[in-house]
Amino acid sequence: MTATSTTITEIRVAERARRRATRGSRWLRDAGWYVVLTVMAVVTVFPFAWMFLTSLKGPADQITSVPPQFLPNDPTLAAYARVWDSLPIANYFLNSTTVAIATGLLN
Amino acid sequence: MTWKRRLTPYAFLAPALILLGVFVFYPIAAVIYYSLTDYDIVRPPVFIGLDNFVRLLDDDTLRLALLHSFLYLIVTPILIILSIGLAIVVNRRLRGIHVYRALYFVPAVSGSIAIGLSWRWLFDRSGFINSVLMSWGVIHEPVQWLATPSLVLPIAMLLTIWAGIGYYSVIFLAGLQNVPEELYDAARIDGCNDLQKHWYVSIPALRPQIVFVGVISSLAALKVFDEIYVLTNRTGGILNSGVTMVFYLWQQAFERSNAGYASAIAIVLLVITLGFSIVNVRLLERGEGAAR
Numbered sequence: 001m002t003a004t005s006t007t008i009t010e011i012r013v014a015e016r017a018r019r020r021a022t023r024g025s026r027w028l029r030d031a032g033w034y035v036v037l038t039v040m041a042v043v044t045v046f047p048f049a050w051m052f053l054t055s056l057k058g059p060a061d062q063i064t065s066v067p068p069q070f071l072p073n074d075p076t077l078a079a080y081a082r083v084w085d086s087l088p089i090a091n092y093f094l095n096s097t098t099v100a101i102a103t104g105l106l107n
Numbered sequence: 108m109t110w111k112r113r114l115t116p117y118a119f120l121a122p123a124l125i126l127l128g129v130f131v132f133y134p135i136a137a138v139i140y141y142s143l144t145d146y147d148i149v150r151p152p153v154f155i156g157l158d159n160f161v162r163l164l165d166d167d168t169l170r171l172a173l174l175h176s177f178l179y180l181i182v183t184p185i186l187i188i189l190s191i192g193l194a195i196v197v198n199r200r201l202r203g204i205h206v207y208r209a210l211y212f213v214p215a216v217s218g219s220i221a222i223g224l225s226w227r228w229l230f231d232r233s234g235f236i237n238s239v240l241m242s243w244g245v246i247h248e249p250v251q252w253l254a255t256p257s258l259v260l261p262i263a264m265l266l267t268i269w270a271g272i273g274y275y276s277v278i279f280l281a282g283l284q285n286v287p288e289e290l291y292d293a294a295r296i297d298g299c300n301d302l303q304k305h306w307y308v309s310i311p312a313l314r315p316q317i318v319f320v321g322v323i324s325s326l327a328a329l330k331v332f333d334e335i336y337v338l339t340n341r342t343g344g345i346l347n348s349g350v351t352m353v354f355y356l357w358q359q360a361f362e363r364s365n366a367g368y369a370s371a372i373a374i375v376l377l378v379i380t381l382g383f384s385i386v387n388v389r390l391l392e393r394g395e396g397a398a399r
Binding site for chain 1: 126193196197199201204207210211213214217222225226228229231233234235237238239241242269273292295296
């Protein structure tokens, strides 16, 4: 480019001045990015959040309803207690940990 | 004393070679052997020569599985584009960006069975997606998402994309952070706006990562199994609409007890993926050579 001889310093100074002059819109731009990021975070985390909330639902809560019920009105840990009693979860967890450590070491 | 020095490299190689031999080379040799036998895992294998491979040629379900596996490849370009996009967005210096990066990575560390199951419940006839759509009046009766043959593969692909974006974007993010600032400066001098900056600087700089992600994700797409297994509850979908190569292999080996036939399928899969990776790497590397 031979038209105008500008140094990168001049360009950076000009950009910084332009950004400073429109500081309000900078906030708006950042907020816009936060919205995008949050939407994507919700989409990513939603299945897990839904499973977690469903696991806390008590006998009075609807698991499948139209419209879907997000928060349990009757939160209880009974489901977790039932799982602990009916399956050797501690054993499973120990197995998983052993595999994880062994794989990490072997790598 | 020199024989000890000559032996040392082999001593270092020995553990890895032994492990590789036992867990990689021996199984491959065993599969090649079993593909020439009729083996139902309970009784000893019976040698039948190339009968399995002849049977392969007429197998309609195998053709369907091949088709589905190759259709699944569309996941790769989608993943590359979306992951690069996510990496660019997440590369900004915003406060709390690390929290977001961690959140996007959660599906990658969650185990494919767990996320597959959670998706199956979401798409169930009485699951969340139907509930929301019905409460908004978009549909009046629950849609049988996973029981609709034409929807099984797309839903599985969506699951793969959703889970893969967080994982692959980390790779691209690392690549982006290694791009020297001078390149962006040069672009700004030439008058680029933000979008052009990324098109002309970021993406070409990410070429090695694009090659890597392209090869890895396309091989994973050809070998997809977990999503199909969980979403179709081991059935492969109505009318075999979700059957892919590895799923068909598993079905033959463990549900029909045709381990010999399954081994023949495995050989076919091996040849296909081998050829695919060679073509893939050659094409992408040639592009890189041309760019210089």
